[in-house]
Amino acid sequence: MKDLKATITRWSVEHYKRITVMMILFTVITGDFIPLIKVDTDPENMLSKDEPVRVFHNKTKEKFDLSDMVIVGVINEEHEHGVFNPETLGRIYELTEFAKTLRWPDKEESGKTAGVIEADMIAPSVVDHIGQGGPGTIKFEWLMPTPPQNQKQALEIRDKAMSNPMFEGTMVSEDGRAIMIFLPLTDKHLSYRVYKALNEKIASMPGSENEDYHITGLPVAEDTFGVEMFIQMAISAPLAMLTIFILMLLFFRKLVLIISPMIIAMVSVISTMGLLIGFGYPVHIMSSMIPIFLMPIAVVDSVHILSEFFDVYDKSKGRRKSIELVMEDLFSPMLYTSLTSAAGFLSLALTPIPPVQVFGVFVAIGIMIAWLFTIMFVPAYIMMIPEKRLENFGMAAVHEEKQTPLTRLLKIAGSVTWKYAKVVTVILVILVVAAVWGITKIQINDNPVKWFVKSHPIRQADIALNEHFGGTYMAYLVLSADQQQQQGGAFPQSQIKALREEAENIKQDYPKSIQAADEISALLESKQLTEADAGKRAELFADMADEKISRIPADDDELFYAWDELASFVRSTGLEQQKAEPFKNPETLRYMQNLQQHLESEGLIGKSSSVADVVKKVHQELLDGSEENYRVPDEQAMVSECLIQYQQSHRPGDLWHFVTPDYTESVMWFQLTSGDNKDMERAVAEVDKYFRENTPPVELAHKWAGLTYINIVWQEKMVFGMLQSFLGSFLVVFIMMSMLFGSPLWGLLCMVPLTITIAAIYGMIGFIGKDYDMPVAVLSALTLGMAVDFAIHFLERSRAAFQKHGNWKDAAPEMFGEPARAISRNVLVIAIGFLPLLAAPLVPYKTVGIFLCAIMAVSGIITLLALPSLITIASKMFFRGLEQKKPAGCKCGFCMVISISVTLLIALNLHQYWQIGATRLTWISLPAVPVLIIICNLISRRESCKIIENENQNDEN
Numbered sequence: 001m002k003d004l005k006a007t008i009t010r011w012s013v014e015h016y017k018r019i020t021v022m023m024i025l026f027t028v029i030t031g032d033f034i035p036l037i038k039v040d041t042d043p044e045n046m047l048s049k050d051e052p053v054r055v056f057h058n059k060t061k062e063k064f065d066l067s068d069m070v071i072v073g074v075i076n077e078e079h080e081h082g083v084f085n086p087e088t089l090g091r092i093y094e095l096t097e098f099a100k101t102l103r104w105p106d107k108e109e110s111g112k113t114a115g116v117i118e119a120d121m122i123a124p125s126v127v128d129h130i131g132q133g134g135p136g137t138i139k140f141e142w143l144m145p146t147p148p149q150n151q152k153q154a155l156e157i158r159d160k161a162m163s164n165p166m167f168e169g170t171m172v173s174e175d176g177r178a179i180m181i182f183l184p185l186t187d188k189h190l191s192y193r194v195y196k197a198l199n200e201k202i203a204s205m206p207g208s209e210n211e212d213y214h215i216t217g218l219p220v221a222e223d224t225f226g227v228e229m230f231i232q233m234a235i236s237a238p239l240a241m242l243t244i245f246i247l248m249l250l251f252f253r254k255l256v257l258i259i260s261p262m263i264i265a266m267v268s269v270i271s272t273m274g275l276l277i278g279f280g281y282p283v284h285i286m287s288s289m290i291p292i293f294l295m296p297i298a299v300v301d302s303v304h305i306l307s308e309f310f311d312v313y314d315k316s317k318g319r320r321k322s323i324e325l326v327m328e329d330l331f332s333p334m335l336y337t338s339l340t341s342a343a344g345f346l347s348l349a350l351t352p353i354p355p356v357q358v359f360g361v362f363v364a365i366g367i368m369i370a371w372l373f374t375i376m377f378v379p380a381y382i383m384m385i386p387e388k389r390l391e392n393f394g395m396a397a398v399h400e401e402k403q404t405p406l407t408r409l410l411k412i413a414g415s416v417t418w419k420y421a422k423v424v425t426v427i428l429v430i431l432v433v434a435a436v437w438g439i440t441k442i443q444i445n446d447n448p449v450k451w452f453v454k455s456h457p458i459r460q461a462d463i464a465l466n467e468h469f470g471g472t473y474m475a476y477l478v479l480s481a482d483q484q485q486q487q488g489g490a491f492p493q494s495q496i497k498a499l500r501e502e503a504e505n506i507k508q509d510y511p512k513s514i515q516a517a518d519e520i521s522a523l524l525e526s527k528q529l530t531e532a533d534a535g536k537r538a539e540l541f542a543d544m545a546d547e548k549i550s551r552i553p554a555d556d557d558e559l560f561y562a563w564d565e566l567a568s569f570v571r572s573t574g575l576e577q578q579k580a581e582p583f584k585n586p587e588t589l590r591y592m593q594n595l596q597q598h599l600e601s602e603g604l605i606g607k608s609s610s611v612a613d614v615v616k617k618v619h620q621e622l623l624d625g626s627e628e629n630y631r632v633p634d635e636q637a638m639v640s641e642c643l644i645q646y647q648q649s650h651r652p653g654d655l656w657h658f659v660t661p662d663y664t665e666s667v668m669w670f671q672l673t674s675g676d677n678k679d680m681e682r683a684v685a686e687v688d689k690y691f692r693e694n695t696p697p698v699e700l701a702h703k704w705a706g707l708t709y710i711n712i713v714w715q716e717k718m719v720f721g722m723l724q725s726f727l728g729s730f731l732v733v734f735i736m737m738s739m740l741f742g743s744p745l746w747g748l749l750c751m752v753p754l755t756i757t758i759a760a761i762y763g764m765i766g767f768i769g770k771d772y773d774m775p776v777a778v779l780s781a782l783t784l785g786m787a788v789d790f791a792i793h794f795l796e797r798s799r800a801a802f803q804k805h806g807n808w809k810d811a812a813p814e815m816f817g818e819p820a821r822a823i824s825r826n827v828l829v830i831a832i833g834f835l836p837l838l839a840a841p842l843v844p845y846k847t848v849g850i851f852l853c854a855i856m857a858v859s860g861i862i863t864l865l866a867l868p869s870l871i872t873i874a875s876k877m878f879f880r881g882l883e884q885k886k887p888a889g890c891k892c893g894f895c896m897v898i899s900i901s902v903t904l905l906i907a908l909n910l911h912q913y914w915q916i917g918a919t920r921l922t923w924i925s926l927p928a929v930p931v932l933i934i935i936c937n938l939i940s941r942r943e944s945c946k947i948i949e950n951e952n953q954n955d956e957n
Contacts, residue, residue, distance in 0.1 A: 005331035009379055013320050016380030023377055027267045030274030040282035041226025042189070043448055044707065046353050046714035053704075053713045060478055060705035064657050064667050067117055067184030068707065070194050071472050072099070073214040073465040075178040081151070082177035083211070084158040089124070090147040091205055092179055096123040098201050099183050102194050106186075114186040116194065119653065122171055122182035128649045129160045130621050138621045140649040164617060165630070169470035169607040170671065178468040185219065192223035214461030216472055218675065218707045221449045221458050225842065229288050232840050236849075237291045241265060244299060244833035251825050252306055256389055260381040261302035264373055268298040272366035276358070284355035285844070286778070292837070292848050293363055293778075296830040296856070297341055298370035300789055301334045303829055305378050307822035319387060323379045331375065333796045336740050337789040338371035340733045344784035347729035351721030353714060356778070360725075406824055413864055414816030418809075421872035428866055432756055435763025442762065445771040446715050447675040451843050462675075470607025471671030475680060475706040477687060479592070480665045481582040481698050496521050498635060502569050506562075516562035520570060523548065541570065581663035584639045587697035589615060589632045592668060595690055599670070604683040607671040611643075611658040618642040667705075677712040684709070715774075722777045726784070730754075733788055735901050741795065744897040745878065750795055752866050754787035757859040761851065775847040779855065787859035790823050794867050799879075808875040812868060820864055827860035 012019055047054050060066065074092055076083045083089065103115035118126075124144040133139030143161060148154040161172045171180055185191060195215050202213045241262060248258040269291045276287060305326055313322040345367065348360025417424055452459040465472050503517035510516070523544055545567040552560045582588050589612040596608040612632060619642050620630040633639055646655055659666045672679060684704060691702060733754070738747030761783060765776060797819040801811035830852065837849025871878055 005327060005375075008375060009324055009327040009331070012376045012379040013323060013383045016383040019376050019380040020384070023267060023373055027270050030271040030278065033274040033278035034270070037277050038282040039226050039230070040284045040355075041222050041229065043222060043285070043714065044710055045284065046355055046718070047710065048352075048354055051713075053710060056478075056703060057705040057710060060476060060667065063660065063665070064476075065120075065653070066476065066657065066667075067120060067186070068188035068191070068219045069217055069474070070116075070183040070185060070191050070198075070215065070220055071217040071465065072181040072183065072198060073178060073212075073216070073461060073468070074181075075212040075214070075464060075468065076210065077177055077212070078210065081155065081158070082173075082175065083179050084154045084176055086148045086150060086154050087207055088211055089144065089154055089157065091208060091211070092123070092181070093125050093144065093147040094205060095198070095201060096121070096125050096181060099123075099181065099194075099198070102183075102197055104190075104193070115190055117184040117186060119651070120184040120657075122180075124157065124161065124171070124179065127167070127171070128651060130164060130617055130649070131160070132621050132625050136622065138618060138645050138648075142650065166609055166613050166617060170609065173468040175468070178465070180465065180469055180472075188219035189223060191217070191219035192227055195220050195224060212464065214457075214464050216449070216458055216461035216465060218448060218473065221451070221462075224458055225285070225448065225451050228842060229285065232842055232845055233288060233291060236837050236840050236845055237269075237295065239836040239839075240292070240834050241295065243836055244295075244829050247829045247832055248303070248306070251829070252310055254390070256385055257306060257382070260378050261299045261306070263381070264302050264370055264377065265295045265298040267373055267377075268294055268366050268370040271369055272362055275365060276362045281358050281362075284358070286355040286359040286774070287362065289775070289778075289844070289848060290359065290363055290366065292834075292845070292852075293345075294366045294370070296834065296852060297367050298374075299830065299833075300826050301330075301338070301371060301374040302378055303826045304330055304334065304793065304822050305374070307825050308818060309382070311818040311821070313390065319382055319385065319390070323382050327375065327379060329797070329800075330793075332740075333793045334371060334375065336736065337792050338367055340736055340784070340788045340792070342367045343732045343736065344729045344788075347725040347732065348722070348778070350728065351725050352717045353721060356718065356721070359778070406821065410816045410820045410824065410864075411813075414813055414820070414868065417865060417868040418812055418872055421869040424865055424869040425873060428756060428862070428869075432759050435756075435759035438763030438766035439759065441766035441769075442772050443678065443766075443769070444715065444719055445676050445678045446711065446773040447677065448711070449675050450771075453841050453843060453846075456841055466606070466673040469671070469673075471605065471673040473672040473675040473680075473708045475670045475672060475683065475704065475708045477668040477670060478665065478703050478705055479583075479668065480701045480703070481588075496524065499524075499566060499570060503562075503566060506565060510558065510562040510565055512556075512558040513562040513566065516559060516566050519548070520545075520563070520566055524570070541567075545570075581636075582698045582700075583611060583659050583663040583666045584636050584643070585698060586632050586634055586636060586639055588700075589639065591694070591696050592666070593632060594694070595687070596668065598690060599683065599686060602686060604672075604679070604686050605670045606673040609658070609669040611655070611666050614646055614655065614658060615639055615642045618646050672708060675708055675711075677715050680708050680712050684712070718774065718777055719772070722780065726780050729784055731901050731904055733784060735898055737788070737792070738898055738901075740792070741799070746795065749867065749870060749878065750788065750791045752870065753791045753859055753862045754784055756862045756866060757787040757855065758783050760858050760862075761854055764854070770847075773844075773847075775844040776851070779848070779851050783855050783859070787855075787863070790826070790859055790863040791867065793823060794819060794863050798867070798871065802879055808871060808879065812872065815868060816864075823860055823863060827856050831856040 044054065044057075072095065074083055074088065074095075076085070076088050079085045079088065083092070099116050099121065100118045103113040106112040106114040125142065127143050128140045129143045131139050131141070144157050148157060158172075158176055161167050162176075168174055171182070173179070183194065185194065198215055202208050244265075245258065245262055248261065249255060252258055272290060272294060273283075276290070277283070281287070305323075308326045308330060309322060312325050313319075317325070342364040345360045346364040349357045351357060351360070449459060449462045454460070454463075462472060499520060500517050503513040507513050523541070526544075545563070549560065549563050549567070552563065592610050593612045593616075596610060596612070599605045600608065615632055616630050619633050619638065620626070622642065622645065623629040633642065643655065646652070657667070658669075670683065672683065687702065691700075730751070734747050734751055737750040738744045741747060741750070758780060761779075765772065770776065794815065798811065798815055801814045802808055805811045805814070832853070834849050834852040837845050837852075840846055840849070
């Protein structure tokens with residue numbers, strides 16, 4: 001290691017021009033890929049394309065011809081009749097007609113267009129009003145074929161719309177104050193283009209200031225975030241760098257010197273993003289934050305070098321001698337801090353979320369690029385500065401140690417950790433306990449719409465429309481009863497009920513009809529018939545009925561004729577269809593209706609729609625239009641009639657958005673007023689519970705689809721994937737620290753600031769009620785890198801100071817000189833430097849800004865308080881044998897701890913990456929531990945170790 005750092009430092013100071021040219025060439029070559037950038041802001045891509053939930057979601061969209069939608073809301077709170085006045089309805093009509101034109105040439109299929117799907121739009125002028133056309137007939141007419149000319153016509157439109165429960169709470173608010181227009185898209189990635197065009201149209205419409213217009217929907221939120229994300233990248237990152245630049249200028253007071261960290265940060269970001277794009281990866285929501293995460297890490301090592309250079313430099317030493325002394329002290333700590341930071345982010349490659357994997361790998365690459373150019377370019381840059389430009393620079397020139405409030409504060413901290421070490425330790429333990437309690441209160445949740453601040457138009461639209469309507473977030477519950485599932489199951493109760501009603505009707509002519517009905521009911525519910533194949537039920541029933549009739553006594557004509565009549569009635573209803581078309585079964589439709597009502601009553605969904613609602617509305621109008629006839633009919637034949645009638649409407653294809661043509665699968669549309677994952681999870685759990693507690697009339701399988709549901713799947717994978725990745729990186733860092741210091745005890749000590757910092761940060765998240773979302777989850781990797789960085793520098797210098805003074809009492813004050821100042825400067829520069837992110841209109845950027853500040857502050861404070869306190873309490877234990885030259889490989893205990901840690905690390909990665917179960921891993925891992933212990937014991941007893949041990953004993957004597 002000594003030869004390596006000496007060679008690199010010597011080459012850097014002697015060939016500083018070559019170093020600079022090489023860095024510029026590397027940056028230009030990698031940066032040349034940036035114009036090829038491709039953007040991907042689709043959270044759906046947080047899952048791989050072959051993820052089962054994505055595959056099913058896409059199949060559901062194809063099967064039921066479902067589309068992602070842009071939602072336009074129009075609210076009129078001023079007019080006494082809300083939106084139902086001629087002027088507002090006229091503008092809604094105009095906006096709907098404009099939306100029909102929003103189509104552009106399809107980039108994937110030449111000759112075709114893409115955009116808004118006119119045939120599937122939902123708006124007052126493009127949907128049917130279902131009314132009575134006369135006794136036993138139904139009439140379909142456009143709800144608003146033309147804009148109303150007067151208030152009377154506007155109120156007629158309102159009354160017609162309100163008469164259809166499927167519109168109420170979906171297209172029309174219950175209070176009549178608002179209307180929603182649903183615009184389905186051929187491709188959700190066109191949503192921002194549609195959003196922009198609609199806003200321009202609304203702004204140009206005369207009188208539009210009289211209403212509130214809102215545009216929202218998950219596709220809009222996701223696409224708009226992508227556009228604004230890059231605007232923020234162009235504003236926030238430079239603003240943060242400017243703040244860091246000003247802070248470093250205040251600390252080091254030499255403009256020419258502090259340019260080098262800025263150059264390192266720029267080179268690291270440009271080259272990393274260039275490599276990412278050059279390898280063909282799109283810039284996702286996660287990877288867009290690479291510059292924000294990379295800049296503090298890239299600057300940290302440069303600040304350490306400049307801080308020590310500031311303390312070491314004087315005219316007698318000159319630039320070269322000073323920088324060589326600095327690199328002698330800092331080369332190893334910087335190497336290990338960079339490796340540990342890279343390991344923290346590289347562990348994200350084992351998460352099951354592709355964009356997080358890309359993010360982790362390229363941040364790790366960027367960290368090592370920053371390290372390489374820091375150790376080579378910063379010394380080279382210092383050599384390019386003329387000696388005369390460094391006049392009045394350095395501690396010797398400005399006597400900073402006696403003048404700065406920071407220096408005085410650090411001296412006080414050093415005194416406190418020496419005099420009150422046990423008190424400080426107890427306070428930190430109490431802090432950790434409280435933080436653990438806070439961690440238990442963490443709420444895992446995310447919502448793409450909440451990536452915008454509350455004042456953003458999309459967030460405002462979300463709030464306003466979800467107050468007036470049943471919800472703007474769509475989720476789909478797919479019910480399936482395929483041929484295998486249709487075999488068996490209880491016979492529909494509607495058929496039993498119809499049989500008994502028929503028995504009552506013919507009782508006068510057939511006195512024993514009630515007895516016959518009881519016997520036929522028992523036959524229909526028999527195991528032999530209910531477990532039969534759907535297509536063979538009618539034939540089997542006929543055979544069983546004939547056999548039963550043949551056994552009726554010859555003198556019992558009344559029972560014979562009653563049986564014959566009622567058996568014919570059952571056959572006429574079509575036994576095959578009862579199962580072959582399960583979603584025409586009245587009992588199945590009622591089951592769906594009850595599920596909808598249950599979820600709405602529990603407040604889990606705002607509104608729902610299904611084929612049952614279609615049947616109920618048509619049935620109501622086919623009879624007398626009365627409210628009591630808004631129900632599912634009792635006979636399957638009547639259900640079929642309702643569906644046939646509905647297909648006479650202007651939009652017959654709408655039926656296939658709810659059910660497949662063979663009626664074996666159906667989809668229920670659920671509207672949620674919240675896009676929070678926790679609310680979707682509650683709805684999923686309640687549906688599962690309902691199916692467990694309420695057996696459907698036919699055997700049904702249920703599965704979810706829709707963007708709102710997909711979000712909870714990738715969130716769950718992210719949370720548990722990040723947890724396992726963090727545990728793995730924690731073990732990696734522990735192993736690396738143990739090897740760096742040659743002692744597991746020092747390795748554990750190095751992990752103390754990291755552990756306390758993570759506990760404190762995530763405990764605070766739990767206490768303040770901040771959702772554990774995507775940015776918060778990823779920040780754990782940054783916490784690991786930053787906290788370990790400070791710990792390594794502090795402990796490495798502590799060991800050197802102890803060897804210099806021979807005791808910790810004299811070494812401790814020295815640690816609160818230059819080493820503590822370097823850590824404090826880093827804390828202040830990075831913490832304050834990223835506070836400008838709080839001004840961003842995107843919540844993830846605000847989150848990163850505030851938590852970067854908190855991570856730096858907490859990790860720096862904990863390092864300067866916890867480590868010296870623990871060393872003071874147990875200095876004999878920590879420094880025992882420090883001067884011995886016994887290699888780590890000769891220490892049996894060290895070998896055993898590292899071996900067990902490596903075994904745990906391998907087991908953890910096998911469990912995460914190859915999905916090997918915990919039980920199998922236990923049986924694999926347990927035998928490995930004693931084997932490794934035996935190997936360690938043999939290694940530590942080898943002849944070379946004995947020779948070293950004898951030499952150490954001779955030195956002591």
